[in-house]
Amino acid sequence: MNQIVWKDSYKIGVDFIDKEHKQLFSTMNKLLKISESEEKSEWACREGVKYLRNHTTKHFEHEEEYMKSINYSEYEIHKRLHDNFRKYTLPALEAEMEMNEYSEDSVRHFLGVCIGWVVGHTQTEDQAIAGKTMSKWMDIPHEEEKDALEAAVIQLVKEIFHLEAQMISEQYAGEDFGKVVCCRFLYHGEKKEKWEVTLVFEDRLLLKVIRGILNAEYPRVDDMVLNVTRYLSRQFLERLRESFPSIDLMNLEKESLLTHEQLVNSFERSQPSCSLLFDTGEGYFAFCVAAGDSVRGKIASVVNPDNAMDAIKKYLAKGNKKEPETAEPLQRKKKILVVDDSEFMLARMVKMLSESYELIEATSSVSAIKKIAVNRPDLVILDYEMPVCDGRQALEMIRSDKDIADIPVIFLTGKGDRESVKNVMSLKPEGYLLKSMPDEDIKKNINGFFAKSKS
Structure with missing residues (x-):
């Protein structure tokens, strides 16, 4: 009970x-x-x-x-x-x-x-x-705003959800980390400026929180879980408003529940000005804010007192919808993380591989490690020469973490000299390709890797 x-x-x-x-x-x-x-x-x-x-x-x-x-x-x-x-x-x-x-x-x-x-x-x-x-953050320098906001969110997660959070990305772009509930709130301030705030909860995080409140096992997200979450979220934002007067969440205008697909589509139209991803140890939580002109138009049905029950039923129905059965099961596209600091090279790889594979892009080794943590790829294609942390160091980090050490890595680089190749062979990459190779040869090698791993 x-x-x-x-x-x-x-x-x-x-x-x-x-x-x-x-x-x-x-x-x-x-x-x-x-x-x-x-x-x-x-x-x-x-x-x-x-x-x-x-x-x-x-x-x-x-x-x-x-x-x-x-x-x-x-x-x-x-x-x-x-x-x-x-x-x-x-x-x-x-x-x-x-x-x-x-x-x-x-x-x-x-x-x-x-x-x-x-x-x-x-x-x-x-x-x-x-x-x-909580501390009040007023008139803080622009470069310190994100650090202050990160600290405030971590403290609120501890106060309201009784969980210890750690930020793992300050550029969350809707990466898929499992089943989620997305609560979006549209506010306007005293000067009529608009603020759009989205809180993204991994299902298992919510179920942990609700179990703590109601002392009962919840195997899945249902209407009770959603309603408790909606109002915990409002309290979360009210406390944030008090600590950050510059985020003027004075009047709640609209509330929506988004599917993950709707969240990703909204990000594709316009990335939030602030989008932070946290790991609580019990599931992921994202905090996303868009202000002023970046606030988008209607992207989901509004939840209000007149339609809340029906809106929640429809939302749950979308989440529980089964894929239609087909004569042959659909094959999931293999996921490839392409890591290169060259925008030209990233564009080349997207053009070459996006039809056959699901691509994730990273422009640095640090960004790549963060993306691996929330969206595990089937293969990493890694550049050798990158600033701050090069490809060899990135592969060392991957191999030293037992949770991701088994992810296959292929180097794709302009460095073909014997010494560069020798330096990474001890880390056992699955291949070493040169950027000077024709596109069809690069793709043939990647296709061959997946064909070999399947057999």
Whole structure:
């Protein structure tokens, strides 16, 4: 049975507030129990929701009185969040349940939103009352912005998801790292400027987080997981806005759920101004921001209080859609990572190989290692001469990491002298080709490698 687990980390150190928070969790657990009971009645659900609403309203009033008594500097922001939840979010959810006669789906939607909002709010905004706040980043030099944002995201991942994150790429471009949920939010600031923020969660990360909140096994992403995720994401962005006033996420205009394909298509139209990829140890998480003119038009159906249940069902249906059966199974294209600091050479390889293979491009050895970590290729085609870290050093890094040491590497280089070839042979590359070779010979060698490895 689903039960929200009360943790000491939720405490803020103010006794009566902590007790009321614990009571809120207990009330939501009772509603969860009612919603999962085979004998549940509309009356029981209605009374449970009414009790939760009344308790929430009283708790907000008590918390606001306490904030005023200590002259809490962020009182107005905190109260605005309370007002938005009690005046808009809760009434919209209750109206939806009434309209659907307290159906199982509508009650699950109500609980998913409430759990996501209350847990996220308790872990972030309420912790701030007790002085557990994030640094505010104001008027920082441009070259330091990304470092500050990286630090803020890592801290928020720890606060909200209780995971230790490490940034592995500052140029995430939609690389496929498994099943994902993509939450996109469009905001406008006080001066009407637009901000588009996308949070990308690997499924296994979300399931780990939800298991921690509800103390239940979730084998796959469902409507409850999505609704909790949506409102945890909003809390995440609200805390980020407070720490980065320059990212003016004042008013939420639209919310969408994207498939991975839609995410990649949107990146192809315009890459976000900031796109960071993190490894949490329990799955990958990406944070992407586009501002001003780079914000794109409609790319997915909007999720709002009037259509949330249907929008989530459609989104889940897309993710669960099976490929049509064919007489012969479709063969996945082999994936090749081409590493070369020459744009001309990369373009040459794309023209030569893209019809037969899925290509990933990297312009440096460091970039190549990062891309291998999130999108493992079947073959690496590696240039020898590159600045900072050359091809031999890149191959040494690959061979020294047990997780990727077995990835085959073929050198494609302009260096054909005996000494250069000798220097890399001990690292056992699968081949050593020269750029001066005709395209058809290069492609023939690559095709031959895959044919040989298949047999």
